[in-house]
Each structure stands twice: as C-alpha cells, then as structure tokens.
Amino acid sequence: MIKNTPTAGCSEYICRTFVIRKTLEMGKDITNRADDYSQWYIDLVKKADLAENSDVRGCMVIKPYGFSIWEKMQQALDKMFKDTGHSNAYFPLFIPKSFLAKEASHVDGFAKECAIVTHYRLKNNPDGSGIMVDPDAKLEEELIVRPTSETVIWNSYKKWIQSYRDLPILINQWCNVVRWEMRTRLFLRTSEFLWQEGHTAHATSKEAEKETLQMLDVYADFAENFMAVPVIKGKKSEGEKFPGAIDTYCIEALMQDGKALQAGTSHFLGQNFAKAFDVQFTNKEGKLELVWGTSWGVSTRLMGALIMAHSDDDGLILPPKLAPIHVVIVPIFRTEEELAKISATVESIATSLRKLGLAVKFDNRDTYKPGYKFAEYEMRGVPVRIAIGPRDLENGTVEVARRDTKEKQVMKMEDVVDEIPKLLEAIQQNIYKRALKFRTENTRKVDSYNDFKKALDETPGFILAHWDGTKESEAAIKEETKATIRCIPLDAPTEIGKCIYSGKPSDRRVLFARAY
C-alpha cells in the first residue's frame, strides 16, 4: 500500500489509518449525536464524569466534576438573588400531610408523585433475616418529603407577618426536593433533585407581579450570560401553569435535537397560599388583607440544558463562566529533567493566570500520555488547553487550543497572560452566538395544522403559530402531535391570525415544541 507512490501514498495511508483509528476510538467513547441523541446525552454525562445512576431508583450520584459545575451555577445565581435583596433560609424536608392538603389545586398537582414517610423505627425481623419496619412505630400524621416548599413556608409566614411593616419577605432556599416521577433521566428529570426555590410575600399584587417578572429576568440573564444558552421568556398557558399559581412565567431553551427544555419558572401566586394558610396583614389603613406571594425556581436540570445546548461528539463544551477549570496545561516531556524544566515555566504562567482569577490546572501526571490528556479534557469541556514541550521552551512559545472550535494556535509565551482572558471571553461569546444561530434557524412560523405537523416531524424546533387560547385546542394538539405550548412569549407582537387547530381568531403567535 505504501510502496507505490512514496509521498502521496504514504500520506494517504497515514491519513486513512488516523481516520479509522479515530473512528474506533471515538466509538469507544460516546455515541454520535446523529446516531442516537438520547444515548449521546447519557454517554456524555457518564464519560465527562458529571453523574451516574445510583442504585436507588431514579436517583443520581452527582460526581465531583459535575457538582463543581453546579456549584459555579449556585454561586452566580446566589449573588444575583442577594443583589436583588433576597436572603437564604432553610425549611424542613418533611411536610405534614395536612399542610399539603390546604391548597386544592396544589395538592392535585403533586399528589401523584409524592414520597411519604409513615413510620419512624425499624426492628429486627423475628426470624432474624434482616430488618423490618416496626408496625408499632406508625406516625400519627404522615409526612410528605417536600416536592416543593410553598406549604411549609407559608405556614411559617403566617407567624411572621402581622403588619405591612413585616413585608416584603424575600427568601430563597437551596435544597433538595423529591418528585416520584414515572420515568427519569440524568439531570433532566430525577426523583430527587437539587434546586433553589424563592418564596416571597408582598403587600400588593403589583409588587408581587413585579417580583415575579424580576426573577424571570434574573433567570434569563443567568441562562444567557453565564450558561450561554439563549432563552425565550414567556407565560405558561392555563393548562401548563404551576398548581396553585395565578400565572406561571418561564424561560424556554432549545436543545440541539430540536426539543424544548423549560429552564426556569417564576410564579405569581396571587393570594392563593395566603388564603390557604390564613396569612393576613394589617395595611396602612388599619384593614386586614391577604398577603400576595411569588415563588420561583431553577434546578439541576440546568445542567442538562447546559450539556445539551453546546456539547459535541467529542464531549462537553462548557462556557468559561461556569467551567470549574478554565485552562488546563499539559506538559510534553520524555524525562524527569524535561518535566522539571517545563514545570518551572508552567508555574510562572499558571501563577499569572491565577492572579487574574482563572482556574488553572497543571496536569503533570506521568502515567498518561499527552494525547490521552487532550482527549480527556476535551471530554470534560475545559475551554482552553495549553501544551508546552521542549520545542516550546526553545522557541519561547506555547500551543493554545480552544475547545469550542478545536482550533489550535502557537502563541508567544509573553502573550499568554494577555491573550487567554480574551480567548475565554471569545469562547463565551462564540458558544452563545452558535446556540442563538441554531435557535434562529430552528424556529419556524407556521400557519396551518398540516405544516405544523410536518415541521414537527421533519425539522424539529420551536414553532410560532396562532392558537385560539382555549384549553380544548391546546389539549387536542398535544394529544395528536405531542407538541405543547411552551409559552406565550412576552415579546410576541400583536398579529391577527387564525388558530392552526380550530381556525378561530387569534391575536398573537405562541411558542410550540416537543419538550423534555
């Protein structure tokens, strides 16, 4: 094969072996998105060392690397909450059954997915074969493992609020919740998940509504500027809103397979929970009035959004603002002496980069070859990789590779400190723009039910279409196409049209998609 035309044949041979080799190696790692998107996602979560299934049904173990990304999200969000006047607090994991029953639509919404504590003691089996629940230790009243905390929090608010002077109450809690889902998927839907839930109480409807929309803006800001995921802000239809809310607002993101993902919600609760828990205050006029409420939350589901929005067949792609490691430095060396020389240079580069607030990892393990490390950090989505070898030491250069485009460049060592922060910023911008471009290209206006169905099957994505505003049409469309109204976009312009399903008049387009 190589012997015929030495030069051309040789390079062709090398090239081909490389491709075959690469294909095999990649196949060994993660499924291609094009072959099976769902499997790609699962492979990626596991191979990037983000999380794994635990032996507890529907529950995941979030591994250190995955958790460190979640911590970065928490830090950024927590600051945004504090900056908008909120404080953190903590309420119990357990909710007495009677609490949950107080708000009718709330209990309807969650009843089918609750974990319930009925006993408080175990004992040895009489036959000595392990342990059993002690039937004598039955609880007077069952405890529900919180699926969300409105009830237990409003029960406290009743004690805390007497006068308009006690308002507003602006509280957030970081915690775990349990929803006994039929079917689970790592990060996207797990029986137990981590989240934050904000719960605020206000003297007026106007103020509560303002809070609801303010937090929606915070979420959108976070999604776009930290996660680099463009989102559409909107209002949920009656059928899709939170049980117990007057209005539910949300941010909706589009994943690479054309399915929508609800990335955060903010609810205007009206006086529903105040009514249920009898939370009244004396207003300035000395009259008793019910308190107005909001609640809002984002969860570890954001991890799913982050993964699916940007990553490729080689692994995770992380936005620099949420990457636990910004820059990984891989030394290329043969001997310990070479490594020692390189280390000296690396230390000075790493120190200067760290002074800029960057997380820099120097991977000087001698147990893995450089190629292995390159692949590993690509899998983990580290935005920038610097390679330094003997050749670089001679030339005073380094090799810089960016994860988002896989481009490599040779950079002068003295430029590194100036250029890397710019490069990270460029990556942050680039992946946002790429995601936005994808969304734009996969958002379609459709005016007939046939085109709607065709679009869903042939070119999945967001669909903007007219809807008559009725539950009946919404339900029928969902039943027939599995597409749901993701939201009524807040910025939707008034536009006269006809509902794609019923043909009845409509004054604006709403956002449809199949969703996670």
Place this chain on the structure above:
RNA sequence: CGGGGUGUAGCACAGCCCGGUAGUGCGUUACGUUCGGGACGUAGAGGUCGGAGGUUCGAAUCCUCUCACCCCGACCA
C-alpha cells in the same frame, strides 16, 4: 403502568441454546521501554455468576418464583 433489555472481577462484556477446570478487553499492581493527539511488553492481584427454591452425581448454563436497575413509551412544576 405498558413494551423491550440487563444483572457474571472496579468497568464493558463473552460463556447459557447443547449442564462437567469461570473467561476476554479495559482498568488496577510491579518492572522495563515509551511520551508534540487516546503507547507497548512481561509478570501478578481481583469473581457469594442479582436472590430464593427446584431438577441433577454435578447448575453461570435447565425449570419455577422473586428482586433490582436501565432504555423506549404513557405521565409529569
């Protein structure tokens, strides 16, 4: 809850149809050679074959029951 699948070494799997020394790859340990895109050699360690019962001289393998998890649906702030 319906459909499908899987439980055998840390991980991925073969062996089962047709019963008879529990295997392969990766990882791991030691040593040596390697190191600019996923290295290789040699030697070693590592297994209640998901669980219970049954058939049999003998069960990872056949039969019955059972448990668990995963995937695809249905459901779902």
